[in-house]
Structures are given as C-alpha cells and as structure tokens.
Amino acid sequence: xxxxxxxxxxxxxxxxxxxxxxxxxxxxxxxxxxxxxxxxxxxxxxxxxxxxxxxxxxxxxxxxxxxxxxxxxxxxxxxxxxxxxxxxxxxxxxxxxxxxxxxxxxxxxxxxxxxxxxxxxxxxxxxxxxxxxxxxxxxxxxxxxxxxxxxxxxxxxxxxxxxxxxxxxxxxxxxxxxxxxxxxxxxxxxxxxxxxxxxxxxxxxxxxxxxxxxxxxxxxxxxxxxxxxxxxxxxxxxxxxxxxxxxxxxxxxxxxxxxxxxxxxxxxxxxxxxxxxxxxxxxxxxxxxxxxxxxxxxxxxxxxxxxxxxxxxxxxxx
Amino acid sequence: xxxxxxxxxxxxxxxxxxxxxxxxxxxxxxxxxxxxxxxxxxxxxxxxxxxxxxxxxxxxxxxxxxxxxxxxxxxxxxxxxxxxxxxxxxxxxxxxxxxxxxxxxxxxxxxxxxxxxxxxxxxxxxxxxxxxxxxxxxxxxxxxxxxxxxxxxxxxxxxxxxxxxxxxxxxxxxxxxxxxxxxxxxxxxxxxxxxxxxxxxxxxxxxxxxxxxxxxxxxxxxxxxxxxxxxxx
Ligand SMILES: Cc1cc2nc3c(=O)[nH]c(=O)nc-3n(C[C@H](O)[C@H](O)[C@H](O)COP(=O)(O)OP(=O)(O)OC[C@H]3O[C@@H](n4cnc5c(N)ncnc54)[C@H](O)[C@@H]3O)c2cc1C
Ligand SMILES: Cc1cc2nc3c(=O)[nH]c(=O)nc-3n(C[C@H](O)[C@H](O)[C@H](O)COP(=O)(O)OP(=O)(O)OC[C@H]3O[C@@H](n4cnc5c(N)ncnc54)[C@H](O)[C@@H]3O)c2cc1C
Numbered sequence: 001x002x003x004x005x006x007x008x009x010x011x012x013x014x015x016x017x018x019x020x021x022x023x024x025x026x027x028x029x030x031x032x033x034x035x036x037x038x039x040x041x042x043x044x045x046x047x048x049x050x051x052x053x054x055x056x057x058x059x060x061x062x063x064x065x066x067x068x069x070x071x072x073x074x075x076x077x078x079x080x081x082x083x084x085x086x087x088x089x090x091x092x093x094x095x096x097x098x099x100x101x102x103x104x105x106x107x108x109x110x111x112x113x114x115x116x117x118x119x120x121x122x123x124x125x126x127x128x129x130x131x132x133x134x135x136x137x138x139x140x141x142x143x144x145x146x147x148x149x150x151x152x153x154x155x156x157x158x159x160x161x162x163x164x165x166x167x168x169x170x171x172x173x174x175x176x177x178x179x180x181x182x183x184x185x186x187x188x189x190x191x192x193x194x195x196x197x198x199x200x201x202x203x204x205x206x207x208x209x210x211x212x213x214x215x216x217x218x219x220x221x222x223x224x225x226x227x228x229x230x231x232x233x234x235x236x237x238x239x240x241x242x243x244x245x246x247x248x249x250x251x252x253x254x255x256x257x258x259x260x261x262x263x264x265x266x267x268x269x270x271x272x273x274x275x276x277x278x279x280x281x282x283x284x285x286x287x288x289x290x291x292x293x294x295x296x297x298x299x300x301x302x303x304x305x306x307x308x309x310x311x312x313x314x315x316x317x318x
Numbered sequence: 319x320x321x322x323x324x325x326x327x328x329x330x331x332x333x334x335x336x337x338x339x340x341x342x343x344x345x346x347x348x349x350x351x352x353x354x355x356x357x358x359x360x361x362x363x364x365x366x367x368x369x370x371x372x373x374x375x376x377x378x379x380x381x382x383x384x385x386x387x388x389x390x391x392x393x394x395x396x397x398x399x400x401x402x403x404x405x406x407x408x409x410x411x412x413x414x415x416x417x418x419x420x421x422x423x424x425x426x427x428x429x430x431x432x433x434x435x436x437x438x439x440x441x442x443x444x445x446x447x448x449x450x451x452x453x454x455x456x457x458x459x460x461x462x463x464x465x466x467x468x469x470x471x472x473x474x475x476x477x478x479x480x481x482x483x484x485x486x487x488x489x490x491x492x493x494x495x496x497x498x499x500x501x502x503x504x505x506x507x508x509x510x511x512x513x514x515x516x517x518x519x520x521x522x523x524x525x526x527x528x529x530x531x532x533x534x535x536x537x538x539x540x541x542x543x544x545x546x547x548x549x550x551x
C-alpha cells in the first residue's frame with residue numbers, strides 16, 4: 001500500500017472528472033486529494049465516495065491565478081510535509097506545466113500522460129503511448145520519492161464501483177513564494193465548450209470544409225449532441241480553424257467515445273492524434289480515403305449534405 | 319543577450335514505428351531523423367530575438383547520438399552562431415536530458431538571458447525537459463507559448479491552455495520559454511547559410527563532462543509494442 005496524493009483542479013462546482021478516474025484505479029491505497037483553492041462541498045462528498053481519505057483546500061496569497069512557480073512552491077511545501085510516495089494528476093494544461101517543475105524540485109522522476117497503470121504492492125507501473133500513439137511502452141519510476149504521474153483524461157474510464165473513505169475536508173495554508181513569471185491577463189477562448197482533450201464527443205472538419213464559415217454546420221451538429229469541434233491540420237493551415245482546434249501529431253491527442261471525421265482523409269499524422277477514440281465515424285466522398293480503414297462506421301458522401309441531415313435526425317431523438 | 323536554444327532530433331513524422339526484437343525500444347536503423355518540429359519555432363524565435371538585440375548570440379544545444387548532427391547543422395544554417403553537442407546513447411530520460419542541457423549551458427561560460435525550447439518532443443511526448451531545466455537552473459518558465467514580444471529584457475508571452483484560452487505572462491529575463499506551433503513561421507536555411515554553417519563552431523562534450531551519470535536515471539521503459547489495431551469498419 002502506498003500513500004498517494006491526487007492533485008486536482010477545481011471547476012465551477014466540482015473537480016476535474018479525470019480525478020475520479022484516477023481515484024478508481026487507486027483503490028486499496030491510502031489516498032488524499034488536494035486542490036489549490038476551495039474544493040466545493042458537493043465535490044468533497046463525491047470524492048469521499050470514491051476513496052479520498054483527506055481532502056485539502058490549499059490557500060495562500062498570490063494563488064488566485066495559476067503560475068508555475070507559485071503553484072510549485074505551494075505544493076512542494078505541502079507534499080513534503082505529507083510524506084507521500086506518489087503524486088498523481090490528470091494531464092491537463094496546468095498539470096503538464098506544473099508537474100515536471102515540481103518533480104525536479106524533489107529531484108524525482110515523473111511519468112507523463114499514462115493511459116493505464118497498476119499499483120501492485122504499492123508500486124506504480126504504467127503504460128504510455130509514444131511516437132504519437134504509434135507505439136506503447138511500460139513505464140516505471142526509480143530514485144527519490146515522491147514519484148510523479150500524470151494521467152490522460154478519458155483513458156481509464158469512470159470507476160465502476162464506489163469505495164467509500166472518510167473524506168475529511170480541511171484547509172491548509174501554503175505559500176506561493178517568489179513569482180517571476182506571473183499572469184497579467186487571461187484572454188478567453190472562442191469556445192466555452194469542453195476542451196478537445198477532455199471532450200467525450202468530437203466532430204472534426206478537414207480541408208473539405210473549404211472555408212471558415214462552413215464550420216457552422218459542424219458547430220450545429222456539435223451543439224445538438226454535446227460535442228466539441230476539432231479540425232485537421234489542412235483546415236488549420238488554410239485558416240478555417242484556429243490551431244487550438246487541431247487534432248493530430250502536432251495538435252491535440254484526443255480519446256473521445258465518439259469521433260466524427262468530416263472531409264478528413266486520414267493522414268498518418270491525423271490518425272496519430274485520434275486513433276484511440278472508442279468509435280470513429282468518417283464522412284468522405286472518396287471511398288478509398290485512408291480514414292475508412294480506421295473507421296467503425298463510414299459514410300461515403302458529401303459532408304455538406306450528410307452533416308445537416310445528421311443534425312436534424314439527432315434533434316428529433318435528443 | 320546570450321540566447322540558447324535546445325533542439326532534439328526525432329524520427330520523421332512519416333516513420334513507420336516498429337518495436338525492436340526485445341521490446342527495449344523501437345527499431346532505429348532505417349529512421350530518418352529530423353529536427354523536432356516544435357524546436358524550429360524555438361530556433362526562429364531565438365533568431366528574431368537576436369535581430370532585435372544587437373550584439374546577441376544564439377547557441378544551439380542538443381543531447382544525443384553523434385552519428386548525425388543534421389538538426390544542429392540546420393539550426394546553424396538558419397543563422398545560429400554556435401552549437402554544443404552532448405554525446406549520449408540517445409537513451410536518456412527527461413531528467414537526465416535536462417541535467418545534461420544544464421551542464422552544457424554552464425560549461426559554455428555564458429550566462430543565459432533566455433533559453434528557448436520546443437513545447438514537446440514528438441517522439442517521447444513527455445513535455446518535461448523545459449520545466450525541469452528551468453527548475454534546475456532556478457529560472458522562471460512559461461510553456462506552450464504562441465505569442466512572444468520582448469522589450470528591454472522583459473518578455474510578454476501568450477500561453478495556450480484548454481479551450482483555446484490564452485494566459486498572458488510577463489517575465490523579466492532570464493527565463494525558459496517553450497514554444498508552440500503558431501508562434502512564428504520558421505525560416506528556411508539559405509544556400510549561403512548552409513555553406514557558412516559548415517565553418518561554425520560545434521563543441522562536443524561527453525555526459526560525464528556535463529555531470530550526468532547513470533545514477534541520474536529516473537524513468538525506465540520496457541515492453542515497447544504496437545497498439546492493438548482497431549478492426550477495419
Ligand atoms: C510534421 C507534420 C505534422 C503534421 N501534423 C498534423 C496534425 O497534427 N494533424 C493533422 O490533421 N495533420 C497533420 N499533418 C498533415 C497531414 O499530413 C495531412 O496533410 C492533413 O491531415 C490533411 O488534412 P485533411 O485530411 O483535412 O485534408 P486532405 O488530405 O486534403 O483530405 C480532404 C478529404 O476530404 C474529402 N472530401 C472532399 N470534399 C468532400 C466533401 N464535400 N464531403 C466529404 N468529404 C470530402 C476528400 O476525399 C479528402 O479525403 C502533419 C504533417 C506533417 C508533415
Ligand atoms: C534510441 C532511444 C532510446 C531511448 N531509450 C529511453 C529509455 O530507455 N528510457 C527513457 O526514459 N527514455 C528513452 N528515450 C527517450 C529520450 O531520450 C528522452 O526521453 C528525451 O530526450 C527527453 O524527451 P522528452 O520527451 O522528455 O522531451 P520534451 O520535454 O517533450 O521536449 C521538450 C523540449 O525540450 C528540448 N529537448 C528535449 N530533449 C532534448 C535533447 N535530447 N536535446 C536538446 N533538447 C532537448 C527540446 O527543445 C524539446 O522541444 C530513448 C530515446 C531514443 C532515441
């Protein structure tokens with residue numbers, strides 16, 4: 001049995017859902033949860049159900065906004081005092097930036113973005129994709145503790161059963177220390193929807209979209225089925241969509257339950273970013289498009305005709 | 319300014335990946351190596367920063383095998399002034415890589431004003447080296463940078479986060495800046511640039527020279543295998 005801390009980020013009224021996925025896999029260990037800021041009461045109850053013994057809300061000056069140094073200093077102090085063997089987090093934008101810095105401060109090793117793991121005898125062994133998912137390998141961590149691990153959202157799946165623990169909620173005061181790189185401003189993204197990396201359903205458009213305004217038909221479908229819109233690099237490079245929407249080797253790696261590829265040929269670099277999607281649907285005029293070799297369902301036809309029909313049909317049943 | 323850029327050599331994105339016989343890594347004999355795509359943005363931003371600050375130098379640093387110094391030569395041909403290669407077997411983890419880069423930068427005798435890196439290496443996809451290096455050098459860092467402006471040694475940086483939102487950071491040099499696609503348009507090496515690159519200095523060190531030993535290993539990989547194929551639909 002290992003002593004584990006799961007670091008999470010607080011959302012409006014809960015914590016990031018990947019936190020529950022991680023808790024599910026940690027059953028049988030001594031597990032605490034910590035967030036910078038106030039963990040909402042509803043989340044405390046939910047975290048307790050899935051095995052959190054202690055739930056810490058870390059508070060201190062200069063921690064309202066994320067900063068790599070402020071968060072790292074605050075957590076260094078807290079983790080050091082807690083005597084943890086492992087520290088986990090979902091591989092969100094924030095954790096991807098924070099965890100390497102933090103692991104370095106402990107002179108410790110870190111496994112990035114694992115898609116599965118075991119804790120046999122309290123020792124971590126993970127699986128992670130390399131080469132943009134073209135290859136998988138086993139990863140283990142050696143050297144000084146705590147060991148750090150980030151987990152790809154949506155990869156483990158939600159725990160299938162509950163595993164109640166005490167769920168004691170407490171505040172802890174921490175210090176951000178010196179912050180040299182600080183946020184001056186946050187510019188909101190175009191989309192208020194779930195980020196691609198967290199989305200459960202994705203509708204993506206490729207070069208065949210022909211112009212930016214045509215993405216409207218994908219937005220309509222996405223709004224109907226609660227999806228987030230993505231794009232191929234050809235669509236991004238042609239200026240139809242911002243880079244934040246790019247799926248693929250040099251864009252985002254995604255693992256939704258459903259991926260709908262519209263007018264995307266299925267180049268190796270695009271597949272690299274979405275091949276672990278649970279169900280892939282492709283719409284393409286070319287029956288020989290490589291995307292069809294990876295698709296669970298293929299529709300040979302013009303996306304400009306098919307997508308609006310799909311939207312209408314889904315509206316009837318949703 | 320003393321400007322440093324860290325560049326990695328990675329398999330071309332078209333490469334078909336096959337695990338090697340004993341699953342300890344992938345088959346590397348027939349791989350075409352290229353400069354990590356994100357590192358091209360780092361080199362370009364370094365050159366732009368140099369142009370805006372007369373008297374600056376750009377030093378490119380790479381940790382890896384000697385067999386092929388393509389990525390370093392490309393950076394020199396684009397306009398970097400000198401290069402450092404830390405020779406290694408290419409089997410280091412992120413921690414050892416960052417420690418070797420730190421050692422190489424310190425050994426150069428130049429105190430860095432800014433270190434540009436890519437946001438991620440597209441082979442291992444660990445996204446660890448820039449932040450680890452910053453931590454080891456006790457420097458601030460900003461990663462996934464899509465906007466970079468500098469005046470009088472202060473950088474205004476745009477970092478991309480979830481949902482396409484941008485965090486705008488202000489940081490005084492020295493700092494580590496990890497670059498994302500969209501930051502700039504990397505230049506091509508010109509023919510005279512390529513000719514000149516052949517005569518630019520390239521220092522070589524061993525891992526021991528820069529203070530890295532096998533005791534620094536933190537992450538162990540094994541069992542490389544292909545992912546389960548999705549059945550064709
Ligand atoms: C280093 C490197 C990194 C890369 N990284 C990425 C990456 O991260 N992500 C990425 O996506 N790509 C990436 N690429 C680019 C990749 O190689 C492809 O060029 C790109 O994915 C093609 O995009 P596409 O499928 O939209 O366009 P195309 O390949 O042009 O395909 C368009 C498809 O639309 C179909 N079509 C046309 N009209 C219609 C219609 N009316 N209805 C339905 N279908 C229609 C066509 O039959 C065709 O199959 C990278 C390339 C390199 C070299
Ligand atoms: C043949 C081979 C065998 C390997 N075996 C192992 C192994 O057994 N165990 C293991 O853990 N790893 C192994 N690796 C992986 C690898 O060497 C390191 O993990 C890697 O250098 C660190 O990359 P990263 O993904 O953490 O980089 P990231 O943190 O994703 O890279 C971000 C940025 O850091 C900089 N950077 C990264 N690496 C370098 C570098 N080498 N030189 C200069 N700048 C750099 C670049 O600017 C890059 O854009 C092997 C690699 C090869 C090619």
